[in-house]
Amino acid sequence: xxxxxxxxxxxxxxxxxxxxxxxxxxxxxxxxxxxxxxxxxxxxxxxxxxxxxxxxxxxxxxxxxxxxxxxxxxxxxxxxxxxxxxxxxxxxxxxxxxxxxxxxx
Numbered sequence: 001x002x003x004x005x006x007x008x009x010x011x012x013x014x015x016x017x018x019x020x021x022x023x024x025x026x027x028x029x030x031x032x033x034x035x036x037x038x039x040x041x042x043x044x045x046x047x048x049x050x051x052x053x054x055x056x057x058x059x060x061x062x063x064x065x066x067x068x069x070x071x072x073x074x075x076x077x078x079x080x081x082x083x084x085x086x087x088x089x090x091x092x093x094x095x096x097x098x099x100x101x102x103x104x105x
Contacts, residue, residue, distance in 0.1 A: 034100070035055055035100075035101070037100045038054070038055065038058055038096055038097065038100035038101050039051055039054060039055070041092070041096040041099075041100060042054055042092070042093065042096060045089065045092050046089075047089060047092070047093070049082075054093075055101075057078070057082075057093065057097075058093070058096070058097035058100070058101045059097075059101060061074050061078070061093070061094055061097040061098070061101075061102075062097055062098070062101050062102035062103075065098065065102060066102070066104060071094055071095075071098060074094045075087075075090050075091050075093075075094045076090075078090040078093050078094055
């Protein structure tokens with residue numbers, strides 16, 4: 001009798017907990033990359049104006065986007081503030097910042 005009671009409780013817990021566990025795994029947000037990934041992405045496209053400066057720029061982009069600035073505005077601003085960048089490089093800086101550094105972008 002005790003075995004039936006124990007197995008009945010286990011089945012109830014499994015029926016309730018199983019779907020909750022699956023929902024938690026499915027709904028979990030993907031992990032965001034880190035500083036190293038951001039720098040690697042920028043280095044791979046030929047950008048290197050100092051790791052500290054590139055990280056600072058990426059974090060400023062994240063902050064501005066979190067405050068409501070559209071990414072296209074950040075791309076234009078990055079292009080005008082960093083003379084010598086091509087439009088493609090400015091786009092990459094913003095895009096990689098959003099992917100690698102911004103937790104809620």
